Amino acid sequence: MHAVRDHDLAVAQLRRSYAAVPPGQPVRLAKRTSNLFRPRNAPTTGLDVSGLSGVLGVDPVARTADVQGMCTYERLVDATLAHGLMPLVVPQLRTITLGGAVTGLGIESTSFRNGLPHESVTEMDVLTGAGEVVTVRPEGEHADLYAAFPNSLGSLGYATRLRIELQPVRRYVALRNLRFGNLTELTDAIAEITATGSWAGVSVDAMDGVMFSTDEAYLVLASFTDDVPAVSDYTGQDIYYRSLRRRQDDALSTHDYLWRWDTDWFWCSAAFGAQHPVVRRLWPARWRRSDVYHRIVRLEHRHQVAGRIDRWRGQPARERVVQDVEVPLERTAEFLHWFARRVGMTPVWLCPLRLREPAGAGSARSWPLYPMRPGQDYVNIGFWGSVPIAEGATDGDVNREIERAVSEAGGHKSLYSDAYYDRDSFDRLYGGDTWRAVRDRYDPAHRLTGLYEKAVARA
Numbered sequence: 001m002h003a004v005r006d007h008d009l010a011v012a013q014l015r016r017s018y019a020a021v022p023p024g025q026p027v028r029l030a031k032r033t034s035n036l037f038r039p040r041n042a043p044t045t046g047l048d049v050s051g052l053s054g055v056l057g058v059d060p061v062a063r064t065a066d067v068q069g070m071c072t073y074e075r076l077v078d079a080t081l082a083h084g085l086m087p088l089v090v091p092q093l094r095t096i097t098l099g100g101a102v103t104g105l106g107i108e109s110t111s112f113r114n115g116l117p118h119e120s121v122t123e124m125d126v127l128t129g130a131g132e133v134v135t136v137r138p139e140g141e142h143a144d145l146y147a148a149f150p151n152s153l154g155s156l157g158y159a160t161r162l163r164i165e166l167q168p169v170r171r172y173v174a175l176r177n178l179r180f181g182n183l184t185e186l187t188d189a190i191a192e193i194t195a196t197g198s199w200a201g202v203s204v205d206a207m208d209g210v211m212f213s214t215d216e217a218y219l220v221l222a223s224f225t226d227d228v229p230a231v232s233d234y235t236g237q238d239i240y241y242r243s244l245r246r247r248q249d250d251a252l253s254t255h256d257y258l259w260r261w262d263t264d265w266f267w268c269s270a271a272f273g274a275q276h277p278v279v280r281r282l283w284p285a286r287w288r289r290s291d292v293y294h295r296i297v298r299l300e301h302r303h304q305v306a307g308r309i310d311r312w313r314g315q316p317a318r319e320r321v322v323q324d325v326e327v328p329l330e331r332t333a334e335f336l337h338w339f340a341r342r343v344g345m346t347p348v349w350l351c352p353l354r355l356r357e358p359a360g361a362g363s364a365r366s367w368p369l370y371p372m373r374p375g376q377d378y379v380n381i382g383f384w385g386s387v388p389i390a391e392g393a394t395d396g397d398v399n400r401e402i403e404r405a406v407s408e409a410g411g412h413k414s415l416y417s418d419a420y421y422d423r424d425s426f427d428r429l430y431g432g433d434t435w436r437a438v439r440d441r442y443d444p445a446h447r448l449t450g451l452y453e454k455a456v457a458r459a
Helices: 002-019 071-079 098-106 144-150 182-197 255-256 267-270 277-284 290-302 306-313 327-340 399-410 423-429 432-442 451-455
Strands: 028-029 046-048 053-059 062-070 085-087 119-126 133-136 158-168 172-180 206-213 216-225 249-253 318-327 350-352 378-388
Touching: 002 046, 002 053, 002 119, 002 158, 053 071, 062 071, 071 098, 071 172, 071 255, 071 318, 085 144, 119 451, 133 144, 133 182, 144 432, 172 182, 172 255, 182 327, 249 255, 267 290, 267 378, 318 327, 318 399, 327 350, 327 378, 327 399, 423 432, 423 451
Parallel strands: 028 046
Antiparallel strands: 053 062, 062 158, 085 158, 119 133, 119 158, 172 216, 172 249, 206 216, 206 350, 318 378, 350 378
C-alpha cells in the first residue's frame, strides 16, 4: 500500500510540474541519465520524475511486474531475478529505463523470440500532452495511444507506470560462439535458429553476434541452465567481445549475461583507454559502465576537446556514425558487405529479431510508428563510432548514405541518434499520419515537441 500511495504522490507531483511549464516552452524529463545521442538545441524545462524510478511489485505467479516509467532495467532486473524471472527483453545497457525502451524502442538477444520491449507491455499509465493520465491497453478506449506510443519518443506523452510480462530464467547461461567466414552462411544459420528455436539439437534461448570483418563473424547462442562447469567474469580485466575469438564455449551467471555488454559499452570503452591493461587496472570497476562513458561523451560534445586536438594535429574533422538499423534477414549479408566497403567501421553488433507472435492463433500485431512486417525476420545492425570527413564532403553525408541504403533494403533505423530525413520521407517511414491523429486527440494544444522535431530537428 505504501508503494501505491507513494506512486500516486509522485504522479501528482509530475502533473504539477507539467502544469507549471509555460505554454510554448519545450518540455523534457528531468533525468539523471540518458542513452540518447541527439544533441538538443532548445533550452528545456525538466519535469519532476524523481518519484517514478522504482518497481511497484512483482507477481511471480502471474509472471508480471508493475514498474514506474523511470525505473532502470538495472533496478528492474535486480527485483525480478530474486523471483527467478526476467523481462522478456532486457536492453543491453543498465540505465535504459523501461519507459524509455518502450517509447524509444529497445532490443536484445531474446528479440528473435520475444520481439521488442513494448510487445510485452499489457497496460500503461501515460501522462498526455493535455496533462491527463490515461490507462492504455491493447484494446479499449485508448488502444490508439497504446499502438502509437512505441517509437513516439515522448512526443505523445510519458509512461508513469507499465505492467509487463516476465519469463522464467535459470541461474546460468551457457554460450556457444560460432564462427562464420561467410555472411550468407551466418544469415542462413539465423534463419534456421529462428524457425526451429535450436541449433545442433540444443535449444537456443537468446542469440546475437558480432562482425569483425566480412570473413570473420560470430553468432553467440545462449541457453539458460542450472548446471555449468565454471563461469567467466568480464567485469574485471577480461573483455567480453574479445572472448568470442578465443572461446567456442563459455558460461556466465544470468545476471552477468544480461549486462555483458555494459561493462565496456560493447567495445566503445576503447575510445577512453579503458581497455588498455594498465588503465583498466587503475579504472575502478564500479566506473566501468555505460552511463559513465556516456557522461564523458556528453562532455566531449559540449567542449569539443578531441576535435580541437585533431585540428591541431592537422587531422580531418570526423563525422559521428552512431546508429542501430533493422534490415530484413535476406538483405543482411548484402547490407553488411556494402557497409564494410563504404563505411568500414568494425566491430558491428548483430541482433536477430522478429515481431512477437501471440501464444494462440493469429499473427503478430504491427506498430504504426515503427512499421516492421509481422512474420519477417530482421537483423539489428549496430555500429557506433566516427569516420573522417572526406575532402569535399560535409558532416552528415555518411549517415545520409546509410539511411538511403537501409531504406533501399526495406529496413528501418532507430531514432536515438542523428537522423537526416526530410519530413515527407520521415512521415512515410515512421507513421506520420497515425502520429498526427493520435497527437491531435491526446495533445490538442500541441504542447509536446513533435516527433520529427525531436528526431531530426533536435528540438
